[in-house]
Amino acid sequence: MTYDTVLSALADPTRRQIFGLLRGGASSVNALAAQLPVSRPAVSQHLKILKEAGLVSDQRDGARRLYRLDRAGLAAMRAWLEPFWEEVTAAFNEEWERQLHDRMNT
Amino acid sequence: MTYDTVLSALADPTRRQIFGLLRGGASSVNALAAQLPVSRPAVSQHLKILKEAGLVSDQRDGARRLYRLDRAGLAAMRAWLEPFWEEVTAAFNEEWERQLHDRMNT
């Protein structure tokens, strides 16, 4: 459940779609497959990957199995992303300051 | 330069490595390839994809070409990520409150 697995999980469009469908509450595999252009087994395989990435958690509900969003994956991704964002923002501000300084000297 | 292209760009480990190497300043293609286990053309191809995703920008420097981090891609990714994070955090807090309430009634 590192950022590696999270990023490679979210690389697939169908998985992102599944992930998006799970906003607004938990859902069964059949219910998800009904809203997608792929078969039910395909959805199962995607859910397995999303689960391994910590983006989704599952829970038995009788014969069904309910999937819902999970925090862990997103948290790992954000933790990885943050340093890059700060680095890039710092460089951006530096450049901005430099140009402002140049303009004041002309 | 949507979150689609950003996520699929960051899905590859080598590209993430290149992206990481560009922290700490701009670099040429050769300099990057020297620190990577792949050939120089491979790095060029990766840089092309990173550029299309808005994660990297390039600039001529004589015969060389310098690549540096770019804000746009990360910004797009963050914009896509945020609603999910808020959704998932809200659900988490709700659940926490519910369990706290249950515990107080026993």
Add this chain to the structure above:
DNA sequence: CGGTATCGTAAGTCATTGCTTACTGTAAGT
């Protein structure tokens, strides 16, 4: 200008992966 350096592109190969159908397992209903 000829030679060297740096980089991008093309073509081809091999591995990965996302999908399907078929099968197995488990839980609920009659």
Add this chain to the structure above:
DNA sequence: ACTTACAGTAAGCAATGACTTACGATACCG
């Protein structure tokens, strides 16, 4: 118990993608 519903797994296939070598293009240096 038998049947139906729901979901995970296996096997096979077609497409995508990451890498290599070979080539072409542009900029600097003597």
